[in-house]
Amino acid sequence: FSILLLAAASAGIIVTTSNPAYTAGELSRQLEHSNAKAVFTIPQLVPVIRDAIDSSDSLKELANKITVFGESEGCRPFSTLMQDDGKAFPENTTINPLDDVCVLPYSSGTTGLPKGVMLTHDNIVANVQQFRKLLKVTEDDTSLGILPFFHIYGMCPVMMGVLVDGGKLVTLPKFDPEMFLKALDSHKVTQLHIVPPIVLFLGKHPMVSNFDLSNLNTITSGAAPLGEGLTNEVMTRLKAVIRQGYGLTETSPVTHLDVIPPNPGSIGCVIPNTLCRVVNAETDEDVAEGEVGEICVKGPQVMKGYLNNQKATDEMIKNGWLHTGDIGHYDKERDVFVITDRLKELIKYKGNQVAPAELEDLLLQHPAVQDVAVIGLPDEDGGEVPLAYIVKKPNQEVSAHDIMSFVEGNVAHYKRLRGGVEFIDQIPKSPSGKILRRILRESLPKPV
Numbered sequence: 001f002s003i004l005l006l007a008a009a010s011a012g013i014i015v016t017t018s019n020p021a022y023t024a025g026e027l028s029r030q031l032e033h034s035n036a037k038a039v040f041t042i043p044q045l046v047p048v049i050r051d052a053i054d055s056s057d058s059l060k061e062l063a064n065k066i067t068v069f070g071e072s073e074g075c076r077p078f079s080t081l082m083q084d085d086g087k088a089f090p091e092n093t094t095i096n097p098l099d100d101v102c103v104l105p106y107s108s109g110t111t112g113l114p115k116g117v118m119l120t121h122d123n124i125v126a127n128v129q130q131f132r133k134l135l136k137v138t139e140d141d142t143s144l145g146i147l148p149f150f151h152i153y154g155m156c157p158v159m160m161g162v163l164v165d166g167g168k169l170v171t172l173p174k175f176d177p178e179m180f181l182k183a184l185d186s187h188k189v190t191q192l193h194i195v196p197p198i199v200l201f202l203g204k205h206p207m208v209s210n211f212d213l214s215n216l217n218t219i220t221s222g223a224a225p226l227g228e229g230l231t232n233e234v235m236t237r238l239k240a241v242i243r244q245g246y247g248l249t250e251t252s253p254v255t256h257l258d259v260i261p262p263n264p265g266s267i268g269c270v271i272p273n274t275l276c277r278v279v280n281a282e283t284d285e286d287v288a289e290g291e292v293g294e295i296c297v298k299g300p301q302v303m304k305g306y307l308n309n310q311k312a313t314d315e316m317i318k319n320g321w322l323h324t325g326d327i328g329h330y331d332k333e334r335d336v337f338v339i340t341d342r343l344k345e346l347i348k349y350k351g352n353q354v355a356p357a358e359l360e361d362l363l364l365q366h367p368a369v370q371d372v373a374v375i376g377l378p379d380e381d382g383g384e385v386p387l388a389y390i391v392k393k394p395n396q397e398v399s400a401h402d403i404m405s406f407v408e409g410n411v412a413h414y415k416r417l418r419g420g421v422e423f424i425d426q427i428p429k430s431p432s433g434k435i436l437r438r439i440l441r442e443s444l445p446k447p448v
């Protein structure tokens, strides 16, 4: 994948990446929307790609343009491209870095359907240069590529961030707890980029103690909020540093990356050559230190725009400032704290702000809680009340009342779980680790 991506970039070819879990319908939408001219995939996914191509007349020509890593009937093996003596590489490719699109990942941004995020060569190169000094990868480092490379976090900070400084990147096809731990141990992994659910696994799972993770010195967590409590717990258990990175697909992606030693619970300071404001979302005026507002950023990593969607671009980038839709505050060191992962996810109880991430971090400290997600439940009295979905640890008994009392004893009155507690088997999450609150909201009984 890295050879393909970097070769295409050098040849001036745009790469759009998609989730391997996509259905034929989702794939055909992206193939059509991005105006794809060829498909590169693995043999296992050829049937779903053929279904996607067959579903639309406009995609017919792609049927003969499938290249696979491996072998599959009717497809070109990627290895045949590697046998070229270099003559096939287009000569005289001219790239205008500020304007030409390099990669086109899809993101829903703050609202709506997935949109093609136009990241130019300049966006990508600028961002790699901005974060590499903070990542501090050396030729002696080994990283584990556990995050999917189709997502901007796996593609840039992980894949490009490790390769650009000569680190070794061991890849795994998916997260399997035992395979993951074995790989960390046997490859003596030193640096790890993960998402909060994996931090949680490293902090809580008994199996972790059976492996030697003593080479692991730096863990970077991003893509979703990671609370101070869990961070400290895992740092103590693993004797490794955990610092957060933050950003969006629309920002190539890094805008914030904490330094070492980190400030647990914070995403750190804005990275070099980037500006950050925390603003009152209604007035667009800067808020003071410690006050909550929308995080806005400006820098060379901000996308050119959404493909064929000027309206959504203009809604997100105003006067050169990208409005993240995330709310947070900053401290006297100018370290930023994201208090919930999206503005619209904020729960407001009688006008008071309740951040789901804050309650989740607290609930994770409960000895019987394996995983948790908190959403807002519409409420006649308070506007919205927090409801917790809880995954219990195996062989643990705990009642809804116990959980509610635990929260009551630890937070201000307006943050109590007035919406109640539901026990479920698994918290729905995207491949990049974000809680899919929409799915939980949709499972709620509709008001009559």
Ligand code: 4UV
Residues within 6 Å of the ligand: 107, 152, 153, 157, 220, 221, 222, 223, 224, 225, 226, 244, 245, 246, 247, 248, 249, 250, 253, 254, 255, 256, 257, 267, 324, 325, 326, 338, 340, 341, 342, 432
């Ligand atoms: O568009 P996206 O799916 O992009 C990402 C990017 C993850 C990154 C970026 C830079 C890093 O250094 C890194 O380690 C990971 O996930 O989703 C963007 C939204 O994800 C939430 C926030 O709501 C963004 O608008 N998000 C990303 N990182 C964090 C986060 C974080 N550290 N804390 C809280 N929310």
